Amino acid sequence: KAGVTQTPRYLIKTRGQQVTLSCSPISGHRSVSWYQQTPGQGLQFLFEYFSETQRNKGNFPGRFSGRQFSNSRSEMNVSTLELGDSALYLCASGDYAADTQYFGPGTRLTVL
């Protein structure tokens, strides 16, 4: 089976812009979770989608949003970018959230 894929791999944006990241889970997986990873904060949970429904949400502002499509592909959107949003954004898929998660390669976002 193909692994989790994320696009784009790298992004450079300026403050105030918005960005959309995409994630395609492993075939058959219905749960997609998103994480933000920074050197200072480690891996922080953003949200989890299962069968197009957001089931869990981390402690992030409303500028961070996501959605999941019927084919389980997921997107996350960050509006009004801030310098502190610079991070590695990781997507992980699994049969369901509370089980083994397989990570994609991540999208490295730099906000200037």
Add this chain to the structure above:
Amino acid sequence: QKEVEQNSGPLSVPEGAIASLNCTYSDRVSQSFFWYRQYSGKSPELIMSIYSNGDKEDGRFTAQLNKASQYVSLLIRDSQPSDSATYLCAGTGANNLFFGTGTRLTVIP
């Protein structure tokens, strides 16, 4: 208390030694436990999962789970320089997966 806590390290061991990584968890985490390895600049990679009390061995890796004391550990025998990475402990609870902040391991040749 955070759901999953790890000693941030860093931990350094000589090549061939046993590396011991530890993790404690809160009452919110009670079901399955995982160890992920993350090389610098890469995404986390699952190396071990453990669901019940006791030891689980896979090659040079042994995961240990003690639910009464709420800790889970990872032992790496015959450590190799290629084991140098950050190790993340994770546990499930309330339909969620909680991660620790990771322990950086360096194996010195």
